[in-house]
Amino acid sequence: MLLLLCLTLLTAAQGSASKVSGSGSTEVQFGGEAHFECTVDPAKGVRQVTWQRSFKDESIENLATFSSRFGQEVNAAYQGKVEFTRAALNSTSIRLRSVSWEDESCYICLFNMYPDGSKRKHTCLTVTGVSSVNTSTALLQKEEEELHAFSCSATGKPAPSIHWELPPDAAVDNQTETTTSRNSDGTFTSSRSVTLRAPPVWSGMVDCVLNQGTSGERRRRIRSGNLEEITKESSGSVSRSHLVVIATASCLALCLGAVAAAAALRCKSRSKMATPMAEEV
Template identity: 30%
Template structure:
């Protein structure tokens, strides 16, 4: 590398630290990046105006402290700083367009990141995308009969961070939900469990599909669907369960009787052999010898 190139690099670093300008108008980037826990998050910045860029620097901002994450320059290529080598990697490198990926995001990765296009002599053009990490687990639906034959009690729980929004739905148009009740519980791991319960009213004699959707922020929702039991099927199931219970009882009783008979036979054989053995070892009496 020429001395002139090294000089330009030093000047760029000096400018980024001492004469940094908040020139954000010409940077195209995401305002907020949403990523679920365990997923990868991508940040990209594009300099819309052609500038003489010497280096692109990525920084993480935490509690107003700026930490250099990675840099890219024409002379030194890609460089990921210590502490981020297993966390951050470049996806696209360029002096006008650059992007990085944060792998397997956690709560600790949440915050804002800066992309600085260090130019000479104008200074640094800055973009500041922010990462928001969320967590959302699959909802759990419970459907049970109400005291009324025309009603079902539907309950759905979803756990996430921040607190998720839980929505119930039903496929059959002549059915409707009422008496909504929503409870939110804060968990020790900073997540929230939200449970929504409602009464499904209408003609519930036939099975119908009940859905539950859980949402966090503007991230993709998670939804599950269950089918309510059919009244006719319930009767068949109860009858079948009764028959199965009777069959199991009969088998158990038969097995017990057979086992008792086997044990009794073994005891009888053992007593008979013991009696025979005692008779064969009986002492000979004097009358027997005289005879």
């Protein structure tokens, strides 16, 4: 009889135990949004719902809370970053805006219940993609031939791949392989360059394609007209910028000489007019 009573009480206790279920984003592209949600059933005795994040050093920080008494409250450091999309004592969800590398963490929903204590569920988020892209272009003077050089670098995680999409009216003179370096924040910076031979007065463009064929594919178009640097490769050739400087200086010297001559002529004329005429005796 006693054994039957114990089994009955144990079954009743197990049947009344609250269970937390949850889901959320596990991988998000840099700059995107992450979503997390949790539900507790049954929700008897829930006093407050708290969203937290945990760090690699096992420390925990509160992001936001909801209670019947105080309503929705978001930690000052996360206002504009974290917002409730659903707030109730039995069900809650939040949105994380403009995800960055610093947001890579585990996110916890915590139901504070009386008298059972707390029930929680956590989801860990990984941030991938590209955070920044830098491009440049230059015109190289090589003997009688002009070469158009393009470079592209990108920072992201995992290391971004770089491919070129080139115009049909230009030929490849030189192309480097992608080089990659690891940054202190765990991201990687990839770089690649290509040099093209093109017809005279060519003003075409190339596309730098990042992470080609993936959901995070991005491309940056580089126009040859936006010259950032003009380089002289042949010792006997003079860059266009140097010719412009020389021509401008020559014109300026001629103008200054003409102004000086005119001023001297006016001074001489005034000097003659100011000299008194001698009286006849």
